[in-house]
Amino acid sequence: MNIKAIILAGGKATRLLPLTEKTPKSLVPVLNTPFLDHVLLALKSYGIEDVTIACGHLSTSLQEHYAENNLDLNISFTYEESPLGTGGAVVNAWDKQTQTILVLNGDIFSDINIADLLAFHQKSQSQITFSLVTLEDPSHYGVLEIDINGRVLSFTEKPKLEEAKSNLINAGIYIMETSVLQMVTADKFTSFEQDIFPILLANGAPIFGFKSNAYWIDIGKPQDYKQLNFDLLNGKVCTFAPRPRGIYNTEKQNIISDTAIIASTSQIKNSIIWKDVKVGNRAIVDDSVLCKHVQISADCYIKSSLLGQEVYVKEGHQVIEEKIDAGNVFS
Ligand code: GDD
Ligand code: MG
Numbered sequence: 001m002n003i004k005a006i007i008l009a010g011g012k013a014t015r016l017l018p019l020t021e022k023t024p025k026s027l028v029p030v031l032n033t034p035f036l037d038h039v040l041l042a043l044k045s046y047g048i049e050d051v052t053i054a055c056g057h058l059s060t061s062l063q064e065h066y067a068e069n070n071l072d073l074n075i076s077f078t079y080e081e082s083p084l085g086t087g088g089a090v091v092n093a094w095d096k097q098t099q100t101i102l103v104l105n106g107d108i109f110s111d112i113n114i115a116d117l118l119a120f121h122q123k124s125q126s127q128i129t130f131s132l133v134t135l136e137d138p139s140h141y142g143v144l145e146i147d148i149n150g151r152v153l154s155f156t157e158k159p160k161l162e163e164a165k166s167n168l169i170n171a172g173i174y175i176m177e178t179s180v181l182q183m184v185t186a187d188k189f190t191s192f193e194q195d196i197f198p199i200l201l202a203n204g205a206p207i208f209g210f211k212s213n214a215y216w217i218d219i220g221k222p223q224d225y226k227q228l229n230f231d232l233l234n235g236k237v238c239t240f241a242p243r244p245r246g247i248y249n250t251e252k253q254n255i256i257s258d259t260a261i262i263a264s265t266s267q268i269k270n271s272i273i274w275k276d277v278k279v280g281n282r283a284i285v286d287d288s289v290l291c292k293h294v295q296i297s298a299d300c301y302i303k304s305s306l307l308g309q310e311v312y313v314k315e316g317h318q319v320i321e322e323k324i325d326a327g328n329v330f331s
Contacts, residue, residue, distance in 0.1 A: 001046045001115060003175075006093045007039065009106035010056030010080050015221050018308030019291060021326045024058040026106050027065060028225065029274055031232045031239065032246040032257055035219060036062075038109060040071050041240035046114050048102065049073050054089040056080040087190035091181050098178060105172030109228050110216040111237060112173055117210050121175040124150065126208040127200070128180060131171040133216040137161060141218075142170030142193050144209050152207040157193040168209065171216055180205070222306055226289065229255050229272050263298075280315075291326070 013020035019028055026036040040051060051073055055062050059079050066075050078093040090103055100121075102114065112131045121129035130152065132144060139161040145153040146168065154165055170193075180200060184190045200207060215237040219225045231237050233248055233255055247256035256262065256273040263281045270287040273279075277290045280298035287304045290296070294307045297315040305319045308326035313319060317330055324330060 001048055001118060003048060003100060003102050003118060004050040004052070004095070004098050005043055005048050005102040005104060006090055007036070007051060007053045007104045007106045008086055008089055009036065009053050009062065010059070010083055010089055011107075012057050012083070013107075013220065016219070016225060018306055018323055018325045019222065019225065019289060020058075022058075022309045023291070024055070024062050025219065026053075026055075026062055028219070029257070029272070030109070030219070030225075030229055031241070031248070031255060032244050033239075033241045034065060035109070036106060037071065038239045038241045039104065039106070040073055040075075042111070043102075043114075044071065044073060045240050048114070052076045052078060052093045052095075053106070054078050054080070054093040056083050056089075083189065084187070085189045085191040085195075087181075087184045087192040087196050088186075088188060090176075090192070091184045091186055091190075094178055094181060101176050101178060103174045103176050105218070107218050107220050108172045108216070109219065109237075109239075110171060110173065110214055112171060112212045112214040112216065114173070117173070118175055120150070120208070120210045124208045125206060126175070127177045127205050128197075128207045129175045130207070130209045131173040132168045132209040132211045133171045133214065134167045134211070135169050136167065138164050138167050138169045142197075144168050144170060146209045146211075150208045150210060152201060152209050155193075155197045155201055168211065171212070172218065222289070226272065266296075 009026045013025035027034040063077050117131050142157045143164045144155050145165045217224050217228050245258040252269040254268050257275040259275045260273045260277040262279045265281045266279045266283045268285045271285050272289045274292045277294045279296045283296045283300045285302045288302050289306050291309040293310045295312045299316045300313050301318040303320045305322045307324050310327050311324045312329045314331035
């Protein structure tokens with residue numbers, strides 16, 4: 001597909017703290033691979049090779065990661081001193097020549113068919129074509145109403161559940177004619193969802209939605225980050241990213257980096273363990289995420305918790321239903 005992509009990756013990712021305190025949301029490991037690698041390799045499978053990543057928060061590690069391995073893609077970066085919002089970020093990243101662009105929220109994993117999305121966009125002569133998925137509770141997302149031809153009638157960002165006009169949500173993957181970007185003032189915070197989509201619709205712009213039954217998840221919340229890892233582990237959805245060395249245990253539901261050092265007398269289940277973690281003798285880790293360089297001493301019990309980078313839990317301690325910020329010592 002001959003289309004350029006812009007990936008929005010500059011949000012602060014506060015809902016995913018403490019996992020995103022030191023690691024940008026785009027690089028949190030999913031199946032031991034930085035999240036965005038999965039997205040980029042999916043784009044590559046469609047022949048999409050020109051990608052601009054619009055970053056802000058923790059951008060240096062993102063740039064360093066793709067400087068080391070660009071996945072044979074042509075990746076460029078734009079940077080925002082302070083967040084420009086989704087609309088401002090796209091204008092900042094747009095090369096001012098391309099007419100049609102693919103825009104992706106940088107925290108979505110989906111196997112939505114992008115070639116079909118583009119074909120629908122072209123056929124309907126749309127200015128923006130949203131990919132849409134159906135959720136039982138759409139209230140945490142952008143909710144759209146469409147007519148039988150797919151034309152969007154309304155867009156409401158995060159309505160109350162009782163006020164949601166449908167179960168169709170904005171999947172965060174759009175095809176966009178850059179003519180709509182004229183509405184966005186450069187270098188000024190502008191949200192597509194709050195400031196642009198509602199105005200375009202009020203002005204009668206041809207905006208369409210393309211429904212899909214594909215797998216879809218936004219990793220922006222810890223529960224959903226874990227869910228994606230386990231869905232991939234359990235084969236509910238496939239990825240184009242190769243599996244690096246590590247432990248992928250479907251019986252115990254563990255995903256463990258190959259550089260983690262795990263005592264053989266410890267018990268780990270339902271957990272995701274990042275690089276260079278140490279787990280001591282007889283420690284139990286259940287339903288938890290341990291970020292890079294976490295150290296769990298002997299005889300600890302870690303249950304339903306998220307431990308930020310370099311957290312150190314001293315011998316015999318229990319951590320239950322906690323979120324512990326990076327660098328803390330738990331004693
Ligand atoms: N560069 C840049 N600058 N990126 C940004 C900024 C910004 O100021 N603000 C947010 N982003 C990026 C985030 O990093 C993320 O990848 C994406 O834009 C969406 O932001 P989120 O903060 O994750 O938004 P959301 O999940 O609450 O809602 C959005 O996504 C939903 C689908 O998951 C909206 O687009 C909803 O309408 C949509 O349903
Ligand atoms: Mg999100």
